[in-house]
Amino acid sequence: MVGLKRCIVALLSVVYLTFHADAANNFCATAIDKQLCEKMVKGAPNWNQAITNAITEAQSELAKTSKSGNPNCQEAYKDTEDKLKESMETAKKGNEDGKLNFQLSAALTSLEDCTNALKDLKEDASAATTLNHGVEQAIRICLAVDTSKSSA
Structure with a gap:
């Protein structure tokens, strides 16, 4: 009888967690950097808000990067912004x-x-790669959040 009670309690816990799990975990299920993803979509009650938050963060990262980035990357930054x-x-x-x-x-x-253009110009692309990393991660988070809608 005690074993049956434990099974029921365990089952109820699983059901509760399934239906009351943090929404950010669902939006970030396929994200490589789940911690960053959860930060980007924090507080989003639904997919529309989560993807809006994520894209807004990506745009913000891009704005910071394009201000201090290599001048030869400005066209790539503009295309990314568009x-x-x-x-x-x-x-x-x-x-x-x-x-x-x-x-x-x-x-x-x-x-x-941007990185490819610098390599073509025989410039050191390592600084641009490092600078672009935050934008790249943010866009990958957007892709993960987008995927969460189709898997829901």
């Missing part, structure tokens, strides 16, 4: 057309164009 703006517009419409993943991936590719 892609993030498009992503925000798509997210605000609830990603009804399913374009958000493509747009976020394009933003990430635009950012990588």
